[in-house]
Amino acid sequence: MTDMIRRAAEDIAAAEYVVALTGAGISVESGIPPFRGKGGIWDRVDPMTFGHIDTFEESPEKVWRVLIRDLKTIIEQAEPNDGHRGLARLEAMGRLSTIITQNVDGLHQAAGNTDVIEFHGNCARQRCMDCGNRLANSAVDISALPPRCGCGGVLRPDWVFFGEAIPEDALRRSGQMAARCDMMLVVGTSAIVQPAAHMPIIAKENGATVIEINPERTPLTGHFSDYLIRGRAGAVMNGILAALEPLMAERSR
Structure with a gap:
């Protein structure tokens, strides 16, 4: 897994516009x-x-x-865990632009991310x-x-209850960000709930690198994602940041 984490850090450092899609798996570590x-x-x-x-x-x-x-x-x-804090750190480093989340807990905002598209609204x-x-x-x-x-x-x-529509603005902006990014991080989602699960496909069809961070394979694995880093979101994000920060320091010299 170390080689995959290093590869992800290098890809994130080289990317111009990074978007993350997150699901319930990232918040399980916060007890949700x-x-x-x-x-x-x-x-x-x-x-x-x-x-x-x-x-x-x-x-x-x-x-x-x-x-x-x-x-x-x-x-x-609940409080943000290392997965949430890691994504907030990526934004602070200028390496992450937007989060599209299927979660309703508000933990990305609590961690410090400022552009969070809430696909299913917010129970906070x-x-x-x-x-x-x-x-x-x-x-x-x-x-x-x-x-x-x-x-x-x-x-x-x-x-968003069953029987209600995804907010039009969330759907529109998610599609725009997916089409615009050159990298998408897919973190803690089974990638089976539509239409959110279609966002990595849009990204891939528009030339983006798609990296999965999940304990298990998903329908994206081997088809639309470039590679899968298997593990819990917090531990993987900590590893990526540990490898990324020296890379970014070198680039700023």
Whole structure:
């Protein structure tokens, strides 16, 4: 793996415009369970019932009790890990321009990344269904469910439920960034959820180098990604930064 990490550092140093696509795997190390896969949230909660906007609109109290309440608490307590901090460091070094994330935890912003396209919205804040006001989780009282805005409207996560469309701006900008970049880092995603999983394909079709950082192979591996570095996001990002920083120092002399 050392050779692959060194190769990634060299490729990142040489790239002109780097974009990252991240998924649940990067946040698992912060204690946030994935939605899909073994042990994921959808293993214990029916996604097409409790994850669907129709159910929420019909019975917000039930959806808050079964799905959102515990997830809100987990996200409030979570902190960025070395994977998030590594991507923030890449931005600070001028090596990463944009993150496209499928995650709803806000940890990329907490780590310091400034241009984060949230494909599925954000559960670190709540939105009033009546007035549209947005509140940080810490400002939302869940002693009574569903919690309500000061205007009396029901609060909901500012995320995309099943049955809702991906935000038009997020979809548009993601496609633009994928087509523009000359390198895409794919970190902690199974690359099966569309349309986010199509972004590395757009990047590859436009000539970009695609690097996967994942514990396991994905549908991209051997087809659209140039190579896969197998491992946990935090450890791999630490290794890449350790190899990249001397390279960038040499280039600045």
